[in-house]
Amino acid sequence: MSKIANVFTRRSLVFPTSALLLQGQYRGGGTSPTSRAVVEALVETLGVAATQNGLRSSSDAAACAVAFKTLARHLIETGAVRAMDREIRAHPRQVSEEEIGASDLRNLLRQHGIELSIETAEELVSVPAERKRKAAAYWMARGGLTTMFGTVVDFFRTRARELPKGPFIVAQYCQDSGCSNVERCNQLRTVLDTMLLIIAMNSAACVAGCLPCCGIAAAMGVTVALLRLEINSVCS
Secondary structure, three states, X not given: OOHHHHXXXXXXXXXXXXXXXXXXXXXXXXXXXXXXXXXXXXXXXXXXXXXXXXXXXXXXXXXHHHHHHHHHHHXXXXXXHHHHHHHHHHOHHHHHHOOOOHHHHHHHHHOOOOOOOHHHHHHHHOOOHHHHHHHHHHHXXXXXXXXXHHHHHHHHHHHHHHXXXXXXXXXXXXHOOOXXXXXXHHHHXXXXXXXXXXHHHHHHHHHOOOHHHHHHHHHHHHHXXXXXXXXXXXXX
16 A cells, blocks of 8 residues: 555544545556656645745746646546546535545645645635535536646646736736636635545545555645645735
């Protein structure tokens, strides 16, 4: 079992049904093994920005866009995105009710050099199940996690364009899609809520023995840590 699994508290030997189903899909031949190198490259790139309290330069943001796009393509090609989409659509309430403890989230990020305060961790994991379910449903109705991951890449790319010129302006970010500031910020928050759901379902499956799920939980955890900083700064 991956050493990442060891950061999760073993509160029970009875795992959520969706975690076992996700693990079964990986073992059933519907997916290919995820690359540890791809996951670690994403974790390292986004982790640097997260530990320095956000993106500081255009090159930082551009590197994050490339790293996340590479990870997203990898998860699509290996079938991981298809497996997660299937579970979210088939068991929306079960998946949204899965939780990761604040200490587990902190341990997961600490393993990658990111210190998250207990207050911030508790704020993230306290997102109500119904809010996570609605956030995931939003993306499932728009093409699934592939579409959501594309939104994250677009966000980093926009940050790369804006950082050299000064403070990020949400209004400029909205010009391409024609959305309002409020609409775009609300959409970005659904990204955070859905990623928290992905972390919870994959961390539970990780402890149940799903090795690919361990890497996905770590990658999404680091992404959430950085996106939270960025979204708070551009949507405040």
